[in-house]
Amino acid sequence: MSANAMKSWLRKTPQVRTIRVAAADLNGQPRGKRVPARFADKVVTDGTRFPLSVMNLDIWGEDVDDSPLVFESGDRDGVLKPTERGFVPMPWLEAPTALLPIWMFYDDGRPFDGDPRHALASVLKRYKARGLTPVVAVELEFFLIDDSGKSLQVPLSPRSGKRRKAAEIMSIRALDAFDTFFTDLYDACEAMDIPADTAISEAGLGQFEINLMHQDDALRAADDAWLFKMLVKGMARRHGFAASFMAKPYEDYSGSGLHMHFSILDENGNNIFDDGGPRGTDTLRHAIGGCLTAMHDSTLVFAPHANSYDRLVPGAHAPTRICWAYENRTSAVRVPSGNPAARRIEHRVAGGDVNPYLTVAAILGAALVGIEDRIEPPAPISGNAYDLDLPQVPTDWGKAIETFANSPLMPRIFPAELIRNLTLTKRQELHYMAELSPAEQVEIYLDTV
Known part of the structure; x- marks a missing residue:
């Protein structure tokens, strides 16, 4: 789904008031954010950011103690961009909500090698x-x-x-x-x-x-x-x-x-x-x-x-x-x-x-x-x-x-x-x-x- 198609989907589904943006970490756990739907266009266009280390958390959601992605590198951010999947509804929630799957890149556009979805793409x-x-x-x-x-x-x-x-x-x-x-x-x-x-x-x-x-x-x-x-x-x-x-x-x-x-x-x-x-x-x-x-x-x-x-x-x-x-x-x-x-x-x-x-x-x-x-x-x-x-x-x-x-x-x-x-x-x-x-x-x- 293109960026324009994603934005069009949002306009056609005004009942969706919040979205989740989420990527799969190494354990397959969805990691991400809740965003009001009125700000979703910015995520579609620019992506969102969170630390590279978030893709490398343990099963409890804790930092890995000796990971070079945490303190050794200053726990720096990557940029997460929407996958080609685009928005999907989340029918198990009471309020109308959509999920936007995302995956991790460096600021210069290179895929982050610690992202499991990129591993499959490679x-x-x-x-x-x-x-x-x-x-x-x-x-x-x-x-x-x-x-x-x-x-x-x-x-x-x-x-x-x-x-x-x-x-x-x-x-x-x-x-x-x-x-x-x-x-x-x-x-x-x-x-x-x-x-x-x-x-x-x-x-x-x-x-x-x-x-x-x-x-x-x-x-x-x-x-x-x-x-x-x-x-x-x-x-x-x-x-x-x-x-x-x-x-x-x-x-x-x-x-x-x-x-x-x-x-x-x-x-x-x-x-x-x-x-x-x-x-x-x-x-x-x-x-x-x-x-x-x-x-x-x-x-x-x-x-x-x-x-x-x-x-x-x-x-x-x-x-x-x-x-x-x-x-x-x-x-x-x-x-x-x-x-x-x-x-x-x-x-x-x-x-x-x-x-x-x-x-x-x-x-x-x-x-x-x-x-x-x-x-x-x-x-x-x-x-x-x-x-x-x-x-x-x-x-x-x-x-x-x-x-x-x-x-x-x-x-x-x-x-x-x-x-x-x-x-x-x-x-x-x-x-x-x-x-x-x-x-x-x-x-x-x-x-x-």
Whole structure:
């Protein structure tokens, strides 16, 4: 959306009296300001300003103690400009309000390398230079939770007044129990132009999944996922309960993932993974090879929080072995069956608690490394990956942080400044999370991630 179109949108929606301007920090948290609508034209034209360090806060919203972005550099400002998304309504608020997504630049116009949205944009520029366009779709799992008591539980159904204390995989009854919520959620997705497709109930207590439609603009796909997470959490509160994308709120049930599907088009719009049959092209295998090669070192992106590692356990529907397969959901990378023209890769490692920009960048960046280096993956597995002797992703948060920090491969995907900033952020969180009880950790993650 152009600046003129953004201003026109404001004039056509006089009921919107306030706006939020917000960018995603490294944890995917929206950071920004509230602005009266009558001053919004200035933000559209000139942008707004806040410290570069705001993109590098910890999960509590605190400065990172040893970050060079704070006292060492005088905690200087950057300028935040509207993204091409333009204004979107915020239907979960009582007063008519609009959100203007923004991203961070230096005063001289250079992108700020610590901004996760710029990290994804940089990966996509490399695809474009090769005449390639990723087509991306994400599936997001989340929990509806009654957090009003001492322990978490499934909310009462607004229809029956009952509380179902069991998982109900692909249950129409579970969906119907919260029909009003889902109806309002889909209406809100339409208002925000988020392409929400099918919804299903999942294997956890009060757990659901909604798929977002595939599109050939990976940056917009990540925008959609970021906005969708805000929307679901906000709309749930409006309905009297919580929604959370935290990886593992219940010890005895499966956690939530963010599964990403992608294919790649050439300059003529042809899917370069399609060989006309079920096997796929050499390029498909090279992209898989890149994803597998980078998986160990990039686990921190896919499991960024203490709670994330409670999800990465064998037999809990979360991949822990580094492998791939055709039509096998125990593998970390799956090639779904179906029409060869739609041949694609599904990356299944990320939790629902991730930053969508970093996750999409990590996966597409790894696939591109595989294509550039013509990396051949090992043979596809068959059977239960949990029972096989295979390399594993780190299952310890501290190890994942240091692996990411010292990886020789991550600088081919992410800017050095982002690697440094994310590492500093996670080391600080690791230190302070160790002082909290499990219940206190759940409390901080429930509403944030």
